[in-house]
Amino acid sequence: MSLNTLNRYALAVELLSLKPRISIVAKETGLSPAILRKAFVEMHQRSPSSGPIRTSPQFMSKSFSKFKEATLCAVFFRLENRRHCARRVINGYRRYCSYIKSVSNAYPLLDFSDAWTISKWLDVGVLKLVRCSHCRSAKLINNELEHNVCCVCKS
Ligand SMILES: [Zn+2]
Numbered sequence: 001m002s003l004n005t006l007n008r009y010a011l012a013v014e015l016l017s018l019k020p021r022i023s024i025v026a027k028e029t030g031l032s033p034a035i036l037r038k039a040f041v042e043m044h045q046r047s048p049s050s051g052p053i054r055t056s057p058q059f060m061s062k063s064f065s066k067f068k069e070a071t072l073c074a075v076f077f078r079l080e081n082r083r084h085c086a087r088r089v090i091n092g093y094r095r096y097c098s099y100i101k102s103v104s105n106a107y108p109l110l111d112f113s114d115a116w117t118i119s120k121w122l123d124v125g126v127l128k129l130v131r132c133s134h135c136r137s138a139k140l141i142n143n144e145l146e147h148n149v150c151c152v153c154k155s
Contacts, residue, residue: 011086016040018093018112022048028086054117057127057142068151069109070118071140072096074129077119089119 012029016039026033040048060070076099077092093115100108110118121127121142132139132150139150 012036012039014090015086015112016043018090019044019048020112020116021051021053023053024113024116049113053113057118057121058144059114060118060140061144061148063109064151064154066109067140068155069096069100070114071129071138071151072099073110073115073118074122074127074140075138077122078129085119085123089116092119 008029008031012025012031015025015028016036019040022033022036022040025031025036029036037048060067073092073096076095077088079095080088080091082088082091089112093112096110096115097108100106118127122129127140127142130139130141131137132153135150135152137150137152139148141148
């Protein structure tokens with residue numbers, strides 16, 4: 001087995017530990033969804049979440065807390081200056097989760113699949129991370145969210 005193949009399996013195991021949608025792991029590693037699904041069940045003793053990956057950032061603006069955490073997630077991705085996209089999402093998502101756990105007793109509102117989608121949207125420019133013109137805090141925008149008040153000014 002080549003090093004490249006081994007690396008793909010190692011990445012798959014790491015991604016699977018974060019309980020993502022199987023389609024995301026298949027996309028990132030090129031491994032077959034059937035193999036990945038089997039490994040997921042072995043690892044978590046349950047089936048992976050099914051259904052399509054989110055296609056619109058609207059899900060974040062449904063709740064203020066969710067939007068706040070999406071902004072936080074985006075900030076953590078930006079701090080990761082690695083080339084490899086999957087690695088950036090994994091590290092950014094871990095930092096986000098440990099931050100949420102350190103400031104509150106609650107579970108993070110975003111799962112890994114949400115975080116992965118947000119990072120993809122940031123990469124292609126569907127979402128942008130800018131500074132609020134009032135308080136200079138990080139603000140997450142897209143065409144529809146552009147005129148929203150930033151999370152810090154709003155709270
Ligand atoms: Zn502000």
